[in-house]
Amino acid sequence: MSTTAPAADGRAAPVLALEGVSKSFGTVRALREVSLSLHAGQAHALAGENGAGKSTLIKILAGVHAPDAGTLTLDGTPVTFSGPADARDAGIAVIYQEPTLFADLSIAENIFMGRQPRRSLGRIDHTAVRSATAALMERLGVDLDPGRVARGLSIADQQLVEIAKALSFDARVLIMDEPTAALTGSETERLFSVVDALRAEGTAVLFISHRLGEIFRLCGHVTTLRDGQLVATEPLDGLTEDDLVRRMVGRDLDELYPKQPTRPGEPALTVRRLTREGVFHDVSFEVRSGEIVALAGLVGAGRSEVAQAVFGIDRPDAGEIRVGGAPLRPGSPTAAVRAGLALVPEDRRQCGLVMAASIERNIGLTGLGKLGRAGLVRRAGERARASDWALKLRLKYDRLTDPVGLLSGGNQQKVVLAKWLATEPTVLVVDEPTRGIDVGTKAEVHRLLSTLAADGLAVLMISSDLPEVLGMADRVLVMHEGRLTAEIPRDEADEERVLAAATGRPHTAGEAA
Structure with a gap:
């Protein structure tokens, strides 16, 4: 050097x-x-x-x-x-x-793409590539197989x-x-x-x-x-x-976790003994209207997978899901949306947005049935819908016709929220709602979630940000290795108790078995 x-x-x-x-x-x-x-x-x-x-x-x-x-x-x-x-x-x-x-290439191939060690006749030395990748993983203290395909990570x-x-x-x-x-x-x-x-x-x-x-x-x-x-x-x-x-x-920031007190109503989402073999097992909980329930735990505990099963992206092997007391057909996102569910995914770029499409088109994607006629989308209706939600969520943009990929991460997250809130859901599932967004926008998202709950929306929030969990949740559900290990009310939740449940340490009386 x-x-x-x-x-x-x-x-x-x-x-x-x-x-x-x-x-x-x-x-x-x-x-x-x-x-x-x-x-x-x-x-x-x-x-x-x-x-x-x-x-x-x-x-x-x-x-x-x-x-x-x-x-x-x-x-x-x-x-x-x-x-x-x-x-x-x-x-x-x-x-x-x-x-x-590259989703279809191995971890080792992704790391050494375009500069793989060569053997005689210019052939790639796959053994050397895997060995060098294993050394990097050991240096990082990570247990990942160099030959594993990136898709699904x-x-x-x-x-x-x-x-x-x-x-x-x-x-x-x-x-x-x-x-x-x-x-x-x-x-x-x-x-x-x-x-x-x-x-x-x-x-x-x-x-x-x-x-x-x-x-x-x-x-x-x-x-x-x-x-x-x-x-x-x-x-x-x-x-x-x-x-x-x-x-x-450029100013003093208002409270980062502006949680409004609410009076939870009837159960809006009920999950009973939900199981997906090898991923999560026997998960039961409910989210009432007007309530923010956080699903906490370490990465890999199964939190996002539970959300995907509830929304119908993945089909569970066992268990029951009810929305407003009515059973929900498993494995069908369409049925979930019709029942009043909305899911803001963890990976907004891959799963939440069409990056090359316009801001207004992304916001309108969940309302094509209402915005269209004879298979054609009414541009005026699409633009009005987008303008309305852009104003409500204080979206920062140049033109609504610009590709959503030009927006900052925080504003992209607002577009995903707008897309789903426009469906007028009764249950909002948000996976890592403030991942990768700045502190000012984070406070805005927290204020929005708090206001939505105060207006009667049931919110299931998955978050790896422990201060966010403690600051925003009425109740904290904690997962460890695919199982629900604790249910902690807001006034009893603290970092030590949540982390103990997340790491599988013995829990105290009052926590869920």
Whole structure:
């Protein structure tokens, strides 16, 4: 690894730096004269709300976009990347927020795609590829079979494969865009241990996370963006989370968990002895109207799988589901929607949105029967529906006809919510409702869920964010290895009790057997 020359002030010169960088997309100015420096052996945080310009900055560093103005320097020398391969060859590795694996290839093939070791006559050395992948997994402390096909991996496991891919390049600069969004606390700490080791070897790290506690845990300095402009670059020592939030949103944030007190009504969703062999077993619970029930547990405990079985995506092997007291035909999402169920999935890009379609088309997808006539969609009705929900959810967009893929992660999540809330459900199932969205948008989503519950909607919320679970739920259901291990009322729920149930430790009296 090369050594950078000292700067004029005696500090080591940055490995990678941006100076006065600007970037526009049509009439939208994504970045305005932004500067950032990354130093060897240091972790630097990049903070800001969704839409602040973080993703654009990352893509400029990664060679995806070229800046309209400004300079990019590597070891003090100006450089121009003509594409991601140039950035990668320069020692810059990026772990993006959304995994981008080839579903039908193995984990090992995904990691070494395009650079597999070769044997004689140019044949791929599959043994060497698997061996190198196994070594990366051991370095990460992950038990994943290198030969396993990527299709069917959880979001957490997909993210770990992306991390292994980045590590395989021996990068001098590691850019991590929300790498922990789908990881548990123990998996996050394991990742941070790897990052600490990389920093000790001299790697410069740029870390982006909406979990502010992670920024303070890992980083020494933070650069904050707001509306594409630089707010401040400063040491984290002496700052508080509230200070950082004010810099990000430009104001004091209202309560992050604005849970309204409600009076739960009759059971809106009843699940009895639901079983899917090898996935979850004998799961029973109910969600009443006006109530937010959280389904907590470690990644892989079976929470998302229960939600998918309730909604009909997967057919359970045994058990009963009732909506409003009426039995629900299993294995049929269409029947679930007609009964009043709505599901906001964990992976919004893959399962919740058509990324190339417009904002208004995505919001209208659940109402084609009402918006169409003779097989044709009435554009005026589709646009009115989208405009109404965009206003209700404070959606930030340029034009409703723009592809939804142009929106920030938080605004994409709002589109998914709008699509399903437009069906006027009686039960809303939300899987990781605030994964990968900024603190300001997170507060908006929490306020929306609280208001919906106060208006009588039954909400089943699956979340890996323990403060979110404790802050928003009227009751907490905890799963461990496919079984429901605890049911904890709001006034008795705390981190220790939830984590004990999630890890299978003995539970105290009053918890569900």
